[in-house]
Amino acid sequence: MKVILQGLTKKFPSRNKKSKEEVVAVSDFSFEIPDGKLIGLLGPSGCGKSTMLNLICGLEKPTSGRILFGDDDVTDLPPEVRGVGLVFQNYALYPHLTVLQNILFPLQNLKGDKKMTKAEMLEKAEEVAKLVQISELMERKPSEMSGGQQQRVAIARALVKMPKILLLDEPLSNLDARLRLQTREELRRIQRETGITTVFVTHDQEEAMSISDMIVVMKKGVLNQLGKPQEVYDDPVNLFVAKFLGTPPINVFRGEVRGERLFIGGEDVLAVPGVGDRPVYAGIRPEGFILNDNGAFTCRLTAVEVMGRDTSVVSTHPSCEGVNIRSIISAENLVDASKEEVRFDLKPNKVFIFDTDTEERIRFGVNGRMGEDA
């Protein structure tokens, strides 16, 4: 089932009684979720991701805008008739019920012609338990299971009534690092096997990038960019999106464009054809640095971290907005850690420049679209 959001806005009354000002959690949000895809809703804490999810599932009513499931307008429908499954951040498994009872719970609510016999319910529960691989845990109570197992039960409970849309609120945030990796593969597999349109919310860009068919980057309730993870990473529309995606994060410098050349700290580092003279922010991805003793860009070397496959060079530069510059270079390049200075050349398609006021992207020449490495 495809989901269409049209001009979705949600305002909350202000907590502060004195000011009448409303808090805008979601602002004029429009996009279409294609059928059967896995969508990652990505943004920092408090950007309205969870509100967004609550709007889709119907726990919150939008202030304005429409929500369509396929061709049906569900904006004014209560959650139970929308046919959505929601997995809560803390799983919200009923602690006094066993796994089986938890999974059966939604089925026991069905009324009318959807009503099932006990045998049908059990069959359904076992089927979904098998899908998320918890068949042997059916008699346990939630407190007797690990976080990862609870997570699976929560997914099973959301899936058992075959929802048209599955929503997951920070599904992995309560798991430890290793389990998170494992579970996100699992999530991907379950989504593929069921083919249910799935939206999951996360503030972890790595998580979103690794399993989503599409990511939606949100900031303060406003949609900033949507697209395939790699496309968004390679072609961010503004400084926020560029900063938000990627580990280690992008390195941001204050710079200046003079005569179609980018200057950082007085050094002419890159040709930026087609850009007029102006101050800019320059964002350079960690993999955008090429070690070169005669390179144009000079930084003060702080540390060299060898990580086997590649090497992380940590350096500083007076124009850098962050504390450190992190660059990732191939491990074949040996870096002398005792040196004071390190010089780089830059890959043009890994350098993005942004307006200093609007922080919007300024495109130049090859850059932006996926060009070959320089």
Add this chain to the structure above:
Amino acid sequence: MKKSNFKAWLYLLPAVLFLGFFMVYPLADVLVYSFEEGYNSASQTFMGVGTYNYRYVLHDPYFLQAVKNTFILVIITVPVSTGLALLISLGLNSIKKLKELYQTVYFLPYVTNTLAVGLVFMILFKKTAYTDGMVNLLINLFGGKSVDFIDGPYWAKMFVLCFYTVWVVLPFKILILTSALASVKQDYYNAAKIDGTSKWRMFTRITLPMISPMLFYLIITGFIGAFKAYSDAVALFGTNLNAAKMNTIVGYVYDMLYGDSGGYPSYASAAALILFAIVFTITVVNLMISKKQVHY
């Protein structure tokens, strides 16, 4: 004895002495008294050892009346007060406006002076030369005949006693239950809502199990408290409870010790131990039931 052990005992000494002297010794003494036949407190002598005291108490019509009164009181007030408290707490939990005000109002009886409460109940129920009491005025208004709630028929007196007891224990139960209800996470209800759970099913399958430990605590303490009722009856019907046929087991014990016809510590001890046996049994039964019904 190891040195560290010695130190520990030294620290414990004040408490051990105090509790031993004022709790353990009297408790043991009660047991001894209850088996000493014909004990005379003035001369500290007794005739023999046996179960006569128990037999006497169990055949005493006043005691049997007290047992009957206590059981009626327990059976009526514990479920009624707990149920009522649950209803009121659910109401308090679901309203937004004036919530604090109502919470305060419902909690007021808990902090109100007993004398003031007694006075209010007098105005409500007591027949005087000038008025039949507020409740009777109401009954008259609907064409009923006045009932003497304080000196009248047994059921009327029992009604007042139960009414009073429920009213007195309600605030504490409401306080406990409102906080128990507030501690049930909204997520559970949201999850249930998305699954199309009916309000009633949410209550029976989510709310009740989630607050069951608190509910159970209130039922147990409610039972014990009601079995120990005494002062409420005195406040309403005066000190001669046997004459009013409104005595309770604890009242009987007190009368046997210090009442007008008192001075029988042996009978009082026997009655007290019988009460202990009853409360103990009921609590054990409660605990057994709770193993299945209470979810911690």
